[in-house]
Amino acid sequence: ETGVTQTPRHLVMGMTNKKSLKCEQHLGHNAMYWYKQSAKKPLELMFVYNFKEQTENNSVPSRFSPECPNSSHLFLHLHTLQPEDSALYLCASSQDGGTSGRAVTETQYFGPGTRLLVL
Protein backbone atom coordinates (compact mmCIF):
# COMPACT_ATOMS: atom_id res chain seq x y z
CA GLU A 1 0.00 0.00 0.00
CA THR A 2 1.21 3.47 -0.76
CA GLY A 3 0.04 6.96 0.14
CA VAL A 4 -2.98 7.39 2.36
CA THR A 5 -5.61 4.67 2.65
CA GLN A 6 -9.06 4.83 4.22
CA THR A 7 -11.56 2.15 5.21
CA PRO A 8 -14.37 1.58 4.72
CA ARG A 9 -14.93 3.39 1.44
CA HIS A 10 -18.68 3.47 1.94
CA LEU A 11 -20.72 3.32 5.15
CA VAL A 12 -24.44 3.44 5.86
CA MET A 13 -25.47 3.75 9.47
CA GLY A 14 -28.51 4.47 11.55
CA MET A 15 -28.66 7.34 13.99
CA THR A 16 -28.20 5.01 16.96
CA ASN A 17 -25.26 3.05 15.56
CA LYS A 18 -21.62 3.29 16.55
CA LYS A 19 -18.99 2.94 13.83
CA SER A 20 -15.38 3.88 13.22
CA LEU A 21 -13.50 5.20 10.21
CA LYS A 22 -9.88 4.21 9.76
CA CYS A 23 -7.03 6.02 8.05
CA GLU A 24 -3.48 4.82 7.50
CA GLN A 25 -0.63 6.72 5.91
CA HIS A 26 2.48 5.11 4.41
CA LEU A 27 4.40 8.33 3.78
CA GLY A 28 6.37 8.59 7.00
CA HIS A 29 4.49 11.74 7.98
CA ASN A 30 3.88 12.94 11.52
CA ALA A 31 0.72 15.02 11.08
CA MET A 32 -2.71 13.68 10.22
CA TYR A 33 -6.02 15.42 9.56
CA TRP A 34 -9.74 14.71 9.31
CA TYR A 35 -11.82 16.78 6.88
CA LYS A 36 -15.54 16.75 6.09
CA GLN A 37 -16.70 17.43 2.55
CA SER A 38 -20.40 18.17 2.04
CA ALA A 39 -22.05 18.93 -1.26
CA LYS A 40 -21.61 22.53 -2.43
CA LYS A 41 -19.39 23.37 0.56
CA PRO A 42 -15.62 23.77 0.91
CA LEU A 43 -13.65 21.10 2.70
CA GLU A 44 -13.99 21.66 6.45
CA LEU A 45 -11.10 20.84 8.73
CA MET A 46 -12.28 18.80 11.73
CA PHE A 47 -9.22 17.61 13.66
CA VAL A 48 -5.43 17.81 13.49
CA TYR A 49 -2.93 15.49 15.12
CA ASN A 50 0.80 16.16 15.32
CA PHE A 51 3.03 13.38 16.62
CA LYS A 52 -0.09 11.64 18.03
CA GLU A 53 -1.21 14.74 19.93
CA GLN A 54 -4.43 16.53 19.01
CA THR A 55 -3.53 20.12 18.20
CA GLU A 56 -6.76 21.35 16.68
CA ASN A 57 -10.47 20.69 17.11
CA ASN A 58 -12.53 22.89 14.87
CA SER A 59 -15.62 23.08 17.10
CA VAL A 60 -16.64 19.58 16.07
CA PRO A 61 -19.64 18.03 17.90
CA SER A 62 -18.78 15.41 20.48
CA ARG A 63 -20.55 12.70 18.48
CA PHE A 64 -17.30 12.66 16.45
CA SER A 65 -14.39 11.31 18.48
CA PRO A 66 -10.91 11.07 16.96
CA GLU A 67 -8.13 8.73 18.03
CA CYS A 68 -4.49 8.65 16.94
CA PRO A 69 -2.62 5.68 18.43
CA ASN A 70 0.54 6.37 16.41
CA SER A 71 1.75 8.66 13.63
CA SER A 72 0.59 6.25 10.92
CA HIS A 73 -2.97 5.58 12.04
CA LEU A 74 -5.95 7.80 12.63
CA PHE A 75 -9.49 6.84 13.58
CA LEU A 76 -12.77 8.72 13.69
CA HIS A 77 -15.30 7.15 16.03
CA LEU A 78 -18.91 7.94 15.24
CA HIS A 79 -21.95 7.66 17.52
CA THR A 80 -25.52 8.97 17.50
CA LEU A 81 -24.97 10.82 14.25
CA GLN A 82 -27.55 12.99 12.52
CA PRO A 83 -28.62 12.83 8.86
CA GLU A 84 -26.83 16.14 8.23
CA ASP A 85 -23.56 14.37 9.08
CA SER A 86 -23.83 12.48 5.80
CA ALA A 87 -20.78 13.52 3.77
CA LEU A 88 -17.42 12.42 2.40
CA TYR A 89 -14.90 12.15 5.22
CA LEU A 90 -11.34 12.67 4.10
CA CYS A 91 -8.12 11.89 5.88
CA ALA A 92 -4.87 13.67 5.01
CA SER A 93 -1.28 13.67 6.20
CA SER A 94 1.69 16.02 6.03
CA GLN A 95 5.29 16.01 7.16
CA ASP A 96 4.98 17.48 10.65
CA GLY A 97 2.07 19.94 10.73
CA GLY A 98 4.34 22.90 11.28
CA THR A 99 5.56 21.74 14.67
CA SER A 100 9.18 21.68 13.63
CA GLY A 101 9.30 25.43 13.99
CA ARG A 102 10.53 25.75 10.44
CA ALA A 103 8.66 28.26 8.31
CA VAL A 104 7.93 25.74 5.61
CA THR A 105 4.90 25.15 3.51
CA GLU A 106 3.60 21.65 3.94
CA THR A 107 1.67 19.80 1.33
CA GLN A 108 -1.18 17.67 2.62
CA TYR A 109 -1.83 14.36 0.86
CA PHE A 110 -5.34 12.99 0.93
CA GLY A 111 -6.85 9.54 1.10
CA PRO A 112 -9.76 8.42 -1.09
CA GLY A 113 -12.36 9.22 1.56
CA THR A 114 -15.23 7.40 3.23
CA ARG A 115 -18.68 8.17 1.87
CA LEU A 116 -20.98 8.19 4.91
CA LEU A 117 -24.77 8.06 4.78
CA VAL A 118 -26.72 8.48 8.01
CA LEU A 119 -30.31 7.30 7.89
Added chain:
Amino acid sequence: EDQVTQSPEALRLQEGESSSLNCSYTVSGLRGLFWYRQDPGKGPEFLFTLYSAGEEKEKERLKATLTKKESFLHITAPKPEDSATYLCAVQANSGYALNFGKGTSLLVTP
Protein backbone atom coordinates in the same frame (compact mmCIF):
# COMPACT_ATOMS: atom_id res chain seq x y z
CA GLU B 1 -10.54 36.06 8.37
CA ASP B 2 -8.96 34.08 5.56
CA GLN B 3 -11.17 33.65 2.49
CA VAL B 4 -10.84 31.71 -0.74
CA THR B 5 -13.24 32.24 -3.65
CA GLN B 6 -13.09 30.19 -6.82
CA SER B 7 -14.70 31.07 -10.13
CA PRO B 8 -16.45 29.98 -12.16
CA GLU B 9 -18.35 27.35 -10.16
CA ALA B 10 -18.65 25.23 -13.28
CA LEU B 11 -17.00 25.34 -16.67
CA ARG B 12 -17.71 23.36 -19.80
CA LEU B 13 -15.08 23.28 -22.53
CA GLN B 14 -14.72 21.52 -25.83
CA GLU B 15 -11.64 19.39 -26.24
CA GLY B 16 -8.77 21.67 -27.27
CA GLU B 17 -10.47 24.86 -26.01
CA SER B 18 -8.05 26.53 -23.58
CA SER B 19 -9.30 28.46 -20.55
CA SER B 20 -8.42 29.59 -17.02
CA LEU B 21 -9.81 28.97 -13.55
CA ASN B 22 -9.56 31.70 -10.92
CA CYS B 23 -8.83 31.55 -7.20
CA SER B 24 -9.09 34.85 -5.30
CA TYR B 25 -7.85 34.89 -1.75
CA THR B 26 -7.43 37.06 1.31
CA VAL B 27 -5.05 35.83 3.96
CA SER B 28 -3.03 37.39 6.72
CA GLY B 29 0.37 36.44 5.34
CA LEU B 30 0.47 33.75 2.69
CA ARG B 31 2.64 30.74 3.40
CA GLY B 32 1.48 28.80 0.36
CA LEU B 33 -1.31 28.37 -2.17
CA PHE B 34 -2.24 24.87 -3.25
CA TRP B 35 -4.10 23.46 -6.24
CA TYR B 36 -5.71 20.03 -6.07
CA ARG B 37 -7.70 17.98 -8.54
CA GLN B 38 -10.62 15.89 -7.28
CA ASP B 39 -12.42 13.22 -9.27
CA PRO B 40 -15.95 12.19 -8.25
CA GLY B 41 -15.98 9.99 -5.14
CA LYS B 42 -12.23 10.34 -4.61
CA GLY B 43 -9.90 12.35 -2.45
CA PRO B 44 -8.13 15.49 -3.69
CA GLU B 45 -4.96 14.85 -5.67
CA PHE B 46 -2.13 17.33 -5.19
CA LEU B 47 -1.12 19.37 -8.26
CA PHE B 48 0.92 22.45 -7.30
CA THR B 49 2.17 24.62 -4.47
CA LEU B 50 2.90 28.30 -5.11
CA TYR B 51 4.75 30.37 -2.54
CA SER B 52 5.14 33.94 -3.76
CA ALA B 53 3.73 36.40 -6.27
CA GLY B 54 5.12 35.93 -9.75
CA GLU B 55 5.72 32.24 -9.33
CA GLU B 56 4.54 29.84 -12.03
CA LYS B 57 4.43 26.04 -12.19
CA GLU B 58 3.54 23.69 -15.01
CA LYS B 59 2.48 20.09 -15.33
CA GLU B 60 1.42 18.69 -18.69
CA ARG B 61 -1.51 20.86 -19.87
CA LEU B 62 -1.81 22.76 -16.58
CA LYS B 63 -0.03 25.94 -15.56
CA ALA B 64 -0.57 27.70 -12.24
CA THR B 65 0.30 31.33 -11.60
CA LEU B 66 0.17 33.50 -8.49
CA THR B 67 -0.29 37.20 -7.74
CA LYS B 68 -0.75 38.92 -4.39
CA LYS B 69 -4.53 38.55 -4.62
CA GLU B 70 -5.27 35.61 -6.87
CA SER B 71 -4.08 32.50 -8.61
CA PHE B 72 -4.97 31.17 -12.02
CA LEU B 73 -4.96 27.62 -13.25
CA HIS B 74 -4.54 27.74 -17.01
CA ILE B 75 -5.59 24.68 -18.98
CA THR B 76 -4.13 24.46 -22.48
CA ALA B 77 -5.81 22.27 -25.10
CA PRO B 78 -7.75 20.25 -22.50
CA LYS B 79 -8.73 16.64 -23.00
CA PRO B 80 -11.79 14.81 -21.63
CA GLU B 81 -9.60 13.19 -18.97
CA ASP B 82 -8.98 16.67 -17.51
CA SER B 83 -12.63 16.72 -16.40
CA ALA B 84 -12.66 17.01 -12.59
CA THR B 85 -13.22 19.49 -9.79
CA TYR B 86 -10.22 21.74 -9.20
CA LEU B 87 -9.72 22.95 -5.64
CA CYS B 88 -7.67 25.90 -4.43
CA ALA B 89 -6.48 26.22 -0.83
CA VAL B 90 -4.34 28.71 1.08
CA GLN B 91 -2.10 28.22 4.07
CA ALA B 92 -1.41 31.23 6.26
CA ASN B 93 1.83 32.06 8.03
CA SER B 94 -0.05 31.81 11.31
CA GLY B 95 -0.61 28.06 11.00
CA TYR B 96 -0.64 24.97 8.88
CA ALA B 97 -4.36 24.43 8.31
CA LEU B 98 -5.58 24.66 4.72
CA ASN B 99 -8.50 26.97 3.91
CA PHE B 100 -10.25 25.63 0.80
CA GLY B 101 -12.47 27.23 -1.82
CA LYS B 102 -15.61 25.49 -3.07
CA GLY B 103 -13.90 24.40 -6.28
CA THR B 104 -14.50 24.70 -10.00
CA SER B 105 -16.16 21.76 -11.71
CA LEU B 106 -14.63 21.33 -15.16
CA LEU B 107 -16.20 19.25 -17.92
CA VAL B 108 -14.29 18.74 -21.16
CA THR B 109 -16.34 17.26 -23.99
CA PRO B 110 -14.91 15.47 -27.04
